[in-house]
Amino acid sequence: MINGYVLNGEARTALNFCSVMQTEGIRPNFVTVALLLSSCASLKDFMYGRCIHGWALRNTRLGFLSRVEVATCLIDIYSKCGSLESAQHIFNALPMVVKDIYIWSVIIAGYGMHGHAETAVSLFRQMVDSGIKPNEVTFTSVLHACSHAGLVDDGLYLFNLMQEDTRRSPNVDHYTCIIDLLGRAGRLEEAYDIITTMPSAPSHAVWGALLGACVIHQKVELGELAAQSLFQLEPENTGNYILLAKLYAAVGRWKDAEALRDVMNDIGLRKEAAYSLTDM
Numbered sequence: 001m002i003n004g005y006v007l008n009g010e011a012r013t014a015l016n017f018c019s020v021m022q023t024e025g026i027r028p029n030f031v032t033v034a035l036l037l038s039s040c041a042s043l044k045d046f047m048y049g050r051c052i053h054g055w056a057l058r059n060t061r062l063g064f065l066s067r068v069e070v071a072t073c074l075i076d077i078y079s080k081c082g083s084l085e086s087a088q089h090i091f092n093a094l095p096m097v098v099k100d101i102y103i104w105s106v107i108i109a110g111y112g113m114h115g116h117a118e119t120a121v122s123l124f125r126q127m128v129d130s131g132i133k134p135n136e137v138t139f140t141s142v143l144h145a146c147s148h149a150g151l152v153d154d155g156l157y158l159f160n161l162m163q164e165d166t167r168r169s170p171n172v173d174h175y176t177c178i179i180d181l182l183g184r185a186g187r188l189e190e191a192y193d194i195i196t197t198m199p200s201a202p203s204h205a206v207w208g209a210l211l212g213a214c215v216i217h218q219k220v221e222l223g224e225l226a227a228q229s230l231f232q233l234e235p236e237n238t239g240n241y242i243l244l245a246k247l248y249a250a251v252g253r254w255k256d257a258e259a260l261r262d263v264m265n266d267i268g269l270r271k272e273a274a275y276s277l278t279d280m
Helices: 001-008 011-022 030-045 044-059 068-080 085-093 102-111 115-129 134-150 152-163 172-184 188-194 204-215 222-235 236-252 254-264
Strands: none
Touching: 001 172, 030 044, 030 068, 030 236, 044 068, 068 085, 068 102, 085 102, 102 115, 102 134, 115 152, 134 152, 134 172, 152 172, 172 188, 172 204, 188 222, 204 222, 204 236, 222 236, 236 254
């Protein structure tokens, strides 16, 4: 029952069902505990997750905390809720031999999402040194962390590591991360060169990352190129037109910004409520 609720996205119902189990005197097994913790993680319910953790600590004879599935879910909860010290404590308590790719990915993602990119990269290197091969999710987490922290060299190293692995190629999420990383650093031509080497057609996310960087660094020619690709991929996305208009306004090309607004009106796109040329 609990598994069904979790799989159908009804995490809160799954947690409520646990109360029914307790009322009827049904003792959960490690699978049930892992499912309940997974529900807590999806809801970012720190208090409920902490209660389950406390129950497991009081019942150590049942061995729940020695199960990597349970530990992974606990780390996921604490990481998502910002309690990285608790997440790290659980991670450290596990023997290295039981640490699989999933638990490494969760702890790396936790540090990455809270701005601790250097720690995320350090953990990634520890994982590789321990013989665990990173998967696509792990790469996405650590590249995202590098992007938001401006760790260009680390990000490029990791991206190149993926490209050198004949068993694994970067996917669109990885390309988006590396374009965002280079764009934030002002290395826009380098970012564009990577886009031109993509084995498949760049997605709207890839072009969007480049356009956003062009607005920040006022690179009009490259911004126009990215915008034209976005207009083809997402003809009804008002945000792309607004970004290009902001780029024009940032460099004083007010007539082009006005002309773009006229284009939006002609094709029936409605401006965002808070948008006007005076905002740019």
